[in-house]
Amino acid sequence: MLYLALIHYPVKNRNNETIASAVTNLDIHDIARAGRTYGAQGFYVVTPLYDQRVLVGQILRHWETGAGSVYNRDRKEALSMTAVKSDLDAVIGDIRKETGKAPLLVATTAADCRATLSFDDFRQNLAKEERPWLLLFGTAWGLADEVIESADFLLEPISGKAGYNHLSVRSAASIILDRVLGR
Amino acid sequence: MLYLALIHYPVKNRNNETIASAVTNLDIHDIARAGRTYGAQGFYVVTPLYDQRVLVGQILRHWETGAGSVYNRDRKEALSMTAVKSDLDAVIGDIRKETGKAPLLVATTAADCRATLSFDDFRQNLAKEERPWLLLFGTAWGLADEVIESADFLLEPISGKAGYNHLSVRSAASIILDRVLGR
Numbered sequence A, B: 001m002l003y004l005a006l007i008h009y010p011v012k013n014r015n016n017e018t019i020a021s022a023v024t025n026l027d028i029h030d031i032a033r034a035g036r037t038y039g040a041q042g043f044y045v046v047t048p049l050y051d052q053r054v055l056v057g058q059i060l061r062h063w064e065t066g067a068g069s070v071y072n073r074d075r076k077e078a079l080s081m082t083a084v085k086s087d088l089d090a091v092i093g094d095i096r097k098e099t100g101k102a103p104l105l106v107a108t109t110a111a112d113c114r115a116t117l118s119f120d121d122f123r124q125n126l127a128k129e130e131r132p133w134l135l136l137f138g139t140a141w142g143l144a145d146e147v148i149e150s151a152d153f154l155l156e157p158i159s160g161k162a163g164y165n166h167l168s169v170r171s172a173a174s175i176i177l178d179r180v181l182g183r
Helices: A025-037 A050-064 A067-071 A073-079 A088-099 A119-128 A145-150 A169-181 B025-038 B050-064 B067-071 B073-079 B088-099 B119-128 B145-150 B169-181
Strands: A002-007 A042-046 A082-085 A104-107 A133-138 B002-007 B042-046 B082-085 B104-107 B133-138
Touching (some): A002 A025, A025 A050, A025 A169
Parallel strands (some): B002 B133
């Protein structure tokens, strides 16, 4: 059982300072659609900013029960597994309530030599279906160190060619899902 | 040598009619960044609409030589391999001029049983480096049949779990690049 969380706080800005980032509408759509395509159990948009949670709630309602649900039923299906939470503890509590178990947390990063979990090991662990797993994606310039350090594992980075590795979080989440849950 | 093209005409709308779609800013950024990460040679945004080409040109100039080029050099690097063209013939001509050879065209689709190229075969062919290849992505509800039929190959679709397969073009392009050029 794999759950996804898109973290908007605490994340880093370009100067390595901890910030709360703004929610990007297409992040929600793209990661929900990829999550649904690969069989993730749920997707959490995490932000402590009240206004942003209201905004995300409006977007979700539009597609789940509003005009969007009639216009595009596939989108409705993807977004019906999406929820908004104020922090990571609320996400963990929600998963514990749903599954009866606390999830193992896997942080992601674009480039970090401290990785403790390979794609192959992650894939094999997910296939065992013993525990819920929660995969954490950072917006802006990535997850703050405190999130990475508090996670159970740090997933190996996606390596590109020629040293350039600057994928959007939408691309990275899609590729990671394909690597650990794809054919 | 792999080139990418994001097609805005001719593509299908939800009613299977042929339309010209509007350019989405994040499509340009995400596919350029993924293309650069995986070592694609070039990325073409294709639209016959003059206003849209002007808009894309402004976006590219902002990041290549304008304020964006100072703000984010990684983005500059990705977008410097991006160009806008009015139609597929112009793309093919450009690649022929650059490489001395006409590219082999590979169309993509979300679900089609007529696929003639597997991910494995595509990967092996790219590794040979004998010919330029041009991978075509459709916006809106996908490439029009005439584009699929005029291509040399139709790539097998990305199969998800449980029959749901509604990835954004940003996600699909990222996953396909990872499958054919990734580790």
